[in-house]
Amino acid sequence: MPKFEEFKEFQAKISRYGQAIALMHWDLETNAPNNAIEYRSKALGELTEALFKMSVSDQMGEFLDYFSKKENYGELGEFDQAMVRVAKKDFDKFKKLPPQLVRKLAETTSKAGHFWKKAREEDNFSMFEPYLKEVVSLEKEQAEALGYEKNRYDALLDLFEPGMKTDTLRGTTNYLKEHLLPFMQELFENGKEPRYDFFEGDFDVNKQKELSLEALKFMNFDFDSGRMDMSAHPFTTKIGPKDVRITTRYNNKDLRYSLFSTMHEGGHALYELHIPEEFFETSLDEGASMAVHESQSRFWENIIGRGPRFWVFFSKKLKDIFPSFEGISSDELYKGVNIVKKDFIRTEADEVTYNFHIMLRFEIEEALINDRIKVNELPTVWRDKMKEYLGIVPPNDAVGVLQDVHWSNGQFGYFPSYMLGNLYSAQLFSKLKKDLKDYPSQIERGDSAEVLNWMVENVHKYGKMYEPEELLKKVTGETLNPKYFVDYIKEKFSTIYGL
């Protein structure tokens, strides 16, 4: 008869390996000297293997079996029950995957990643094609091993967005096509593009850093429990409940990159920092899902950071650090960070076009997994869909089908999280506005404490206790409803573009 404390200690042990691994990855991206990579990879491999072995060990299985038994489960408190439930679900999922499939996937994606990079550099899809074929085939195998009811793609979706189904997604994308696509087309035809020339110039990187730190201060980011560094691709990493680190990147020609990267990652960090400390080193110490996480980063980046209230406050900070903005009004600044563009690149897309970039990827990967299209058809399908949704055709595959790393990594089922994150953030925001009538004037004076607290109380404090749908319903009273997002976009961009 194991004690629950022993189970927690075992989880803590596993987590501690994870903490070391997180630091080792963070260090590679931020500080490690160039030549460190070779031995660091081996050390990472060693600890990752040790962690994985413990995660799927018989000992873990015995703990979970014991505490999942009705009579023992019933004895546990609410949090402990959730901890067992979540851990058991993950454990069972892992156990369904044959070890040789896991190994094969790791090997294949490692090779595929290498050839994806080369293919993109040389704009040569055929270099990547055979490896992608193999990845797709293994992903299908993985979906079969995991099991599903209706659609093979559901099994992969569930890895990133627990409970999400292809049917729901399709309903959502249809709604967006029906209601957002015409609006976007109208905007491109009849909208009046605001000024944004003042955002382009030559901006000292140290001053950009200062500005980013000001934005984090506004967000109540606790610098005693985190830090900000620079890396090629911005990311957030949690090393401890009071050690959450973000990175940003700088473009000296346009300060919007670093500012919004910082607010985006800052949003992820706030989520991690406010998951209760008691959840640390347990299965509950995570966001509810990738998409719920993304709802937090997009909330701070877009709804707050690209919102009119924030710029009433922040324009003074901007001008203090960059006097060249003197004479530009808050309203002009607000509009200048909300330019809508037909662009080939997802990561640089604005709020209006972004979801169409995702839609295209979702439709392609779902069809691939279900054998309705073949890998060699991808460049053509990509171009067709870009034409259909955004009205543009990429001049080459490097800025087309080869632009994202995800498929080479085997992350089929991940892309929808970005879209769902946007939709969740608008749905949460609509509830927040009702609960916090005074929020606009708070943000205008640079006080985000109540807004943050609302997110903590409604989202952060539950960690991974609830699945996304459950959580959304608990907070907003309904499940995913894309109307909130569409209304938010229409209202915001009608004003900005004078429609």
Place this chain on the structure above:
Amino acid sequence: MPKFEEFKEFQAKISRYGQAIALMHWDLETNAPNNAIEYRSKALGELTEALFKMSVSDQMGEFLDYFSKKENYGELGEFDQAMVRVAKKDFDKFKKLPPQLVRKLAETTSKAGHFWKKAREEDNFSMFEPYLKEVVSLEKEQAEALGYEKNRYDALLDLFEPGMKTDTLRGTTNYLKEHLLPFMQELFENGKEPRYDFFEGDFDVNKQKELSLEALKFMNFDFDSGRMDMSAHPFTTKIGPKDVRITTRYNNKDLRYSLFSTMHEGGHALYELHIPEEFFETSLDEGASMAVHESQSRFWENIIGRGPRFWVFFSKKLKDIFPSFEGISSDELYKGVNIVKKDFIRTEADEVTYNFHIMLRFEIEEALINDRIKVNELPTVWRDKMKEYLGIVPPNDAVGVLQDVHWSNGQFGYFPSYMLGNLYSAQLFSKLKKDLKDYPSQIERGDSAEVLNWMVENVHKYGKMYEPEELLKKVTGETLNPKYFVDYIKEKFSTIYGL
């Protein structure tokens, strides 16, 4: 019948845990947010325990027994034999220590460290006394468990300086007392102190960093395989064969601190960077001893960095970064970094007085371990010996017996390494001068490549293959001889102080 490759892989596995631990410590001292410490300590504890268990495991014992057997040992190459020999010695040493003693020592030193800090802050030796008593008693137990032939203190010495004996040390300190003490007294009485006012002022920390980086460049430090950061106490850490990091600290009133800290740690780093890559993740991937390591740091810090040749080259760099030095000659700068002072604090001592700080500590700890003095007598003994050797009496225990962390850590036997490092460096230098007749003009033009290469070929490339005495004899043709150091000091400081 285990294969040698399996043994190496097992050692590599252990080392990889060590690499993670090294990074986690480095991060705590340099980057980690303030609140990270609590969970980081637990994670460090977890991995350290796992590493220790593997190090003393039956599996390790079986590997070592097998490859130590005459018939198997004979089959191995020179490096592999050394690897087995060194690993076996460490393993046997660990195995002699009863686990409860190891645990007791860890617990006691953790408490003792806490009370040492408080005692020093409040200048109250009696707060530390009971804990130090306990530490001394456990250290004696440890020495008994490890075993020795003649002097109980030898067992502890051997932990830091393999093969070193109390008798040898006493012979050495007697020699220094006989030949260096009168010279020092003469210097204080009749020497003419050079100018050094130009080194005191207000020096921008970023520019000091620039200067430190110039010094590392001069030393051929490879920034693709290492980096320099800031920490409260400078240190060097090896995370990989191509990932060796140093830290420095800045005093904005006096740039000599950061410059010589950097060169000191840089010397440690060069040693680690030039141990052959094939030794990495084996028992040979270390310096020959603490003192041999210190010989390298002191060589670059003192013999090169505080030498006249270096300043011929470096004064231009200094003036480029700090124009306030314009008009001061290279010779004046050289003399200004070689001021001899009667000071209470070991870490700030110059080359002439430094060894007397160590002598005092060595004599005290040897007597403590052999029950010839008691812990409560320490403050008095300390003051008496300071008076005897340096002619000064500390005004309080905070700058007297309480100044160093070592005893609270249980590092009895460590202090002599600092003195031996100084002596070794002079002995090595005397041989280097014979081998590299052209070295002065090389250094004067900022070219340290041949000097470094001499150290690599004579010291670094052997890693931990040889014990210090063996190594010294191999390189210089004789065992430790303090005459080289005394001659070096007399020659250098007679000129500087016009004696």
